[in-house]
């Protein structure tokens with residue numbers, strides 16, 4: 090079964106079993122115990138976040154006791170539950186932080202599948218869409234939703250981006266440089282990986298209008314319009330910030346060809 094379908098099937102069962110006020114946050118480890126999986130916290134060292142182990146016909150999910158943030162722990166638990174649901178024919182799976190950050194849009198390996206399962210289970214599409222329908226997207230909204238779902242800021246932001254119909258872009262900046270930049274299909278510009286981030290000195294914005302030209306230069310200006318609504322959050326543990334850029338440029342996709350021609 091595909092990861093999203095497997096997670097959605099589990100969501101249906103949970104909603105039949107629980108009253109609506111207990112639907113969120115979803116607790117993957119409680120679900121795992123219901124399946125008869127042993128759940129343990131153990132020191133897995135600095136490399137691994139979680140593991141799915143098997144012996145004598147039993148499965149165990151181990152979560153690294155070094156993880157401090159609840160959101161990261163919960164996502165790791167969802168990821169391991171994903172391995173249990175989708176990949177327990179494999180002998181033993183140990184998952185690093187890189188595995189847990191592997192959220193490229195087209196899943197090609199089991200780590201991406203487990204992440205897709207975790208995202209879908211912890212933040213079901215119908216509920217996220219209902220939450221974001223009435224409000225303009227911003228990091229403040231992402232923060233609110235991360236509390237609702239018990240998820241990390243970054244994984245919540247990725248889910249909001251995935252389910253947003255609007256033109257927006259997420260940028261993760263570490264030590265002042267762009268680590269990744271992930272626009273929706275309607276946002277026609279992206280910051281180069283490794284480039285210095287021009288708004289670094291601001292570190293935290295609550296959805297303020299920003300002149301695109303001054304901050305990001307003529308190409309961004311031509312592609313996404315004169316003004317960007319910018320919000321951001323500091324992640325001091327990681328010396329990083331998460332940014333959201335939203336454009337209100339009303340151009341339709343077929344008009345971007347002209348911009349491309351103009352920019353040569």
Ligand SMILES: [Zn+2]
Pocket residue numbers: 168172182183184185188199200203
């Ligand atoms: Zn994994």
